Amino acid sequence: MTSSESVAVQPILVRRWQVPSRWRPWLRMLRDPIIATAVLILVVFGLCAIFAPLLAPYDPYKVATNPGEFLQGPSPKHLFGTDVIGRDLFSRMLYGARVSLGVGVAATALGAVVGVLLGLIAGFFRGILDEVIMRCMDVLLAFPGLILALGLLAALGRSVHTLIIAIGVGGIAFLARLVRSQVLAVREFDYVLAARTLGAGNMRLLFRHIWPNCTAPVIVSLSLGIGFAVLAESGLSFLGLGVPPPQASWGSLLQYAFQYIHGYAYLSIVPGTAISLLILSTTLLGDGLRDVLDPSLRGR
Numbered sequence: 087m088t089s090s091e092s093v094a095v096q097p098i099l100v101r102r103w104q105v106p107s108r109w110r111p112w113l114r115m116l117r118d119p120i121i122a123t124a125v126l127i128l129v130v131f132g133l134c135a136i137f138a139p140l141l142a143p144y145d146p147y148k149v150a151t152n153p154g155e156f157l158q159g160p161s162p163k164h165l166f167g168t169d170v171i172g173r174d175l176f177s178r179m180l181y182g183a184r185v186s187l188g189v190g191v192a193a194t195a196l197g198a199v200v201g202v203l204l205g206l207i208a209g210f211f212r213g214i215l216d217e218v219i220m221r222c223m224d225v226l227l228a229f230p231g232l233i234l235a236l237g238l239l240a241a242l243g244r245s246v247h248t249l250i251i252a253i254g255v256g257g258i259a260f261l262a263r264l265v266r267s268q269v270l271a272v273r274e275f276d277y278v279l280a281a282r283t284l285g286a287g288n289m290r291l292l293f294r295h296i297w298p299n300c301t302a303p304v305i306v307s308l309s310l311g312i313g314f315a316v317l318a319e320s321g322l323s324f325l326g327l328g329v330p331p332p333q334a335s336w337g338s339l340l341q342y343a344f345q346y347i348h349g350y351a352y353l354s355i356v357p358g359t360a361i362s363l364l365i366l367s368t369t370l371l372g373d374g375l376r377d378v379l380d381p382s383l384r385g386r
Contacts, residue, residue, distance in 0.1 A: 197257030205265025302379035313368030
């Protein structure tokens with residue numbers, strides 16, 4: 087036997103693919119059945135809002151001509167029943183999700199952009215600029231959010247855009263103060279002082295070294311803010327100051343159903359349940375994000 091034949095064949099080792107360490111906290115969060123259910127509910131609501139024209143079996147604004155279609159209870163033909171003029175409630179819920187979720191996301195984004203920028207400027211530059219910005223935020227915080235939104239809607243009129251502005255302005259002060267408190271702490275860290283010593287400019291310090299280390303509480307706040315923005319839209323719509331009819335939102339459907347609550351409770355149960363599930367899901371998601379983004383709260 088030659089030496090080449092006597093060489094033992096080495097087994098081929100196949101390495102198992104491992105999840106990168108940066109993704110493990112997120113996967114651990116999704117293994118929690120409660121948080122996974124909350125994420126699933128939010129995804130379903132989002133898909134319903136996006137694909138409402140494809141999913142809606144009827145025209146949500148078409149009035150029925152047959153009196154037999156008025157105030158029908160849930161049935162295979164109308165999953166959630168019909169309203170007092172025969173419009174399909176399931177179709178109106180789908181289109182209402184577009185307005186409610188759209189207003190919630192847009193208002194939260196508006197408050198985040200303005201609030202984060204003001205908080206960064208106030209916390210980084212300090213001085214008279216900080217005093218002016220924070221006193222303006224104190225003025226906003228002095229008004230209850232609903233009262234402030236009512237005043238803005240009275241001044242600007244009823245529309246989806248003014249509803250977004252009215253709700254978004256109410257979230258600016260909280261985010262500005264949150265970001266400012268984070269910036270005041272991060273700007274004194276050693277790596278920021280080292281970057282300043284090496285000649286980094288203010289904009290580089292602010293957006294390269296300080297802001298990335300302030301994002302965790304902001305992300306958690308935004309996840310909670312969407313639910314509160316939808317709740318604010320529902321409250322304003324319930325008071326009759328939401329989107330103008332015949333456009334539907336979950337709040338306007340709830341307000342419309344209130345006058346028929348005794349004999350036709352299904353009209354209020356459906357939008358009320360959707361609003362409750364959305365707010366509960368965003369709250370649970372915020373708790374999960376807090377645990378992932380805050381290293382001090384992570385388990386081993």
